[in-house]
Amino acid sequence: MLNKNLVVQAVQDRRFLHEHPELSGEEYETCAFIRKRLEALNIEILDFQPPSIVGFVKGTKGNKTIALRADIDALPITEEGDKPYISKNPGVAHMCGHDGHTAILLAVSEWISQHAAEIEPNILLIFQSAEEISPSGADQLIKQGVLEDVDAIFGIHLWHGMDKGKIGLRPGSMMRRWMTLKLRYRDMVGMDLCRMKPLILYMYHLMLYNPYKAL
Numbered sequence: 001m002l003n004k005n006l007v008v009q010a011v012q013d014r015r016f017l018h019e020h021p022e023l024s025g026e027e028y029e030t031c032a033f034i035r036k037r038l039e040a041l042n043i044e045i046l047d048f049q050p051p052s053i054v055g056f057v058k059g060t061k062g063n064k065t066i067a068l069r070a071d072i073d074a075l076p077i078t079e080e081g082d083k084p085y086i087s088k089n090p091g092v093a094h095m096c097g098h099d100g101h102t103a104i105l106l107a108v109s110e111w112i113s114q115h116a117a118e119i120e121p122n123i124l125l126i127f128q129s130a131e132e133i134s135p136s137g138a139d140q141l142i143k144q145g146v147l148e149d150v151d152a153i154f155g156i157h158l159w160h161g162m163d164k165g166k167i168g169l170r171p172g173s174m175m176r177r178w179m180t181l182k183l184r185y186r187d188m189v190g191m192d193l194c195r196m197k198p199l200i201l202y203m204y205h206l207m208l209y210n211p212y213k214a215l
Ligand SMILES: [Zn+2]
Pocket: 096, 097, 098, 131, 157
């Protein structure tokens, strides 16, 4: 059963992180914030290179390991608006929702620490730096062996097209890390360019929803 306090805490954490966004690979303050929270929960912190940070909770059986992953970086965008928790870091903002992912995984970490006596598998809590650049923080963590003993991994991404209160599930990859699409128009003007528009949109659709097929 979900503890209401966890939801209240997650909202507070999300707003704090939203106020203090950091760019990919530079999330040292975010990493310190997460570390402090995990330490307060007595969750073991594994030896991975910052600003990624990985927590570990030993399961009662421990014969399987489940990884839960959130990305923690923000984007080089200036936020405008009048919310009290607007970005305090000019030119940087959490516009992809990774502040929400981090806050959710912190709430899940707390729930897991409260229920550790009932959880059979080991749980790996991966707060991953640098999702928005290539090579990503995921590449670096995998090179350091983060997935070596993992039987299954789950990630989440907030999605504005989803109705409130609903979640969507998809096996395999989804919203795979950024990629650049370069299109060169040659000898095309007016109507020719207009005719290209559906093709460009279709290619974007393929990249978003079928990333492997599109490449
Ligand atoms: Zn994102």
